[in-house]
Amino acid sequence: MNDLIDLRSDTVTRPTAAMRAAMAAAPVGDDQYGEDPSTNQLQSRCAELLGKEAAVWLPTGTMANQAALRTLTRPGDEVIASRESHAGWHEVGGAAANAGVQLQEIGQGGWFTAEQMRAAVKPRNFVMFPTTTLVQVENTHNRAGGVVVPQAEVLRICAVARELGMATFLDGARLWNASVASGLTVSELSAPFDMVAVAFSKGLGAPGGSLLAGSKDLIAAASRHRHRLGGAMRQNGVFTSAALYALDHHLARLPEDHANARALAEALASKAPVVLDLTTVQTNIVVFHLPDSVSVDAPGLSALSRARGVLINAFGPRTVRVATHLDVTREQCVRAASVLAELLSNCVR
Numbered sequence: 001m002n003d004l005i006d007l008r009s010d011t012v013t014r015p016t017a018a019m020r021a022a023m024a025a026a027p028v029g030d031d032q033y034g035e036d037p038s039t040n041q042l043q044s045r046c047a048e049l050l051g052k053e054a055a056v057w058l059p060t061g062t063m064a065n066q067a068a069l070r071t072l073t074r075p076g077d078e079v080i081a082s083r084e085s086h087a088g089w090h091e092v093g094g095a096a097a098n099a100g101v102q103l104q105e106i107g108q109g110g111w112f113t114a115e116q117m118r119a120a121v122k123p124r125n126f127v128m129f130p131t132t133t134l135v136q137v138e139n140t141h142n143r144a145g146g147v148v149v150p151q152a153e154v155l156r157i158c159a160v161a162r163e164l165g166m167a168t169f170l171d172g173a174r175l176w177n178a179s180v181a182s183g184l185t186v187s188e189l190s191a192p193f194d195m196v197a198v199a200f201s202k203g204l205g206a207p208g209g210s211l212l213a214g215s216k217d218l219i220a221a222a223s224r225h226r227h228r229l230g231g232a233m234r235q236n237g238v239f240t241s242a243a244l245y246a247l248d249h250h251l252a253r254l255p256e257d258h259a260n261a262r263a264l265a266e267a268l269a270s271k272a273p274v275v276l277d278l279t280t281v282q283t284n285i286v287v288f289h290l291p292d293s294v295s296v297d298a299p300g301l302s303a304l305s306r307a308r309g310v311l312i313n314a315f316g317p318r319t320v321r322v323a324t325h326l327d328v329t330r331e332q333c334v335r336a337a338s339v340l341a342e343l344l345s346n347c348v349r
């Protein structure tokens, strides 16, 4: 696989030799007894980093989202989310199956305004309506191309939510990227929210793990939901030491991924017959669309480019996502753009 340029996701990275060494040397204990030193260290470090009282590690971002929904809602409630949210599209209906809630997706381009939210919230106590009890924001927004949600709007959204008695949740699987792109700290980005999720397995390059942060009471409740969902681990330091290593060594290199995504996107937009809005390329993700003028669809392009050593993600029938990360260089990104441009140019009807 090593000669392949794998741009399908920022989750495909493999732990570096130094990260593996940190994992092998990690002090461990039984995390269900609260005795895993590496996990305790990561949780308190991240709680502080995110400006919250407490934090709990979970195996995946999907489980973090499910546990947050379970903590902040009751079955039958409604949750406001952005259009094409991870919770609505990539979690196998977990919001409904595990938390018993329905999602109402609003807005466009990865976010929505406070006014759109206010209009979408159902009036309380009407005999037929579900109660809209939670708003969640995804920052950066995956399916919208890694866009950063404007923080001024986030502040307004959370203020309206408080006014309406709703809870607030930030799906910040790529909050590290949002921080780099916006120049705001992860603490500033998290401040308006009751709970926040972050991931270590994406741009940070750890082999697994996410974390929920919030007040002590919310995290105590989320920990019980984690256990119920089957996510309470034992010698978890093997994972959390990788996350600690990533915070020390990989966080500072994220701007490189952003610059590589931009270089790839600009090369594609200038050479290939694609629909690509360069203003959406703000972090490490590039989403583009195949116009009717090319005969190939996204799965077809994915197969053709795989044969040329470039792996991409068919996100929809005519939508493609590529993501840059720790395991691809600038040179590989530019080469990938050339391969895609050549393949697409050959498919112009």
Ligand SMILES: Cc1ncc(COP(=O)(O)O)c(C=O)c1O
Binding pocket: 059, 060, 061, 062, 063, 065, 086, 138, 140, 141, 142, 171, 173, 174, 199, 201, 209, 210
């Ligand atoms: C925005 C967002 N939230 C949550 C997740 C879920 O993370 P995981 O793959 O660890 O379940 C992802 C994964 O890509 C994501 O992009």
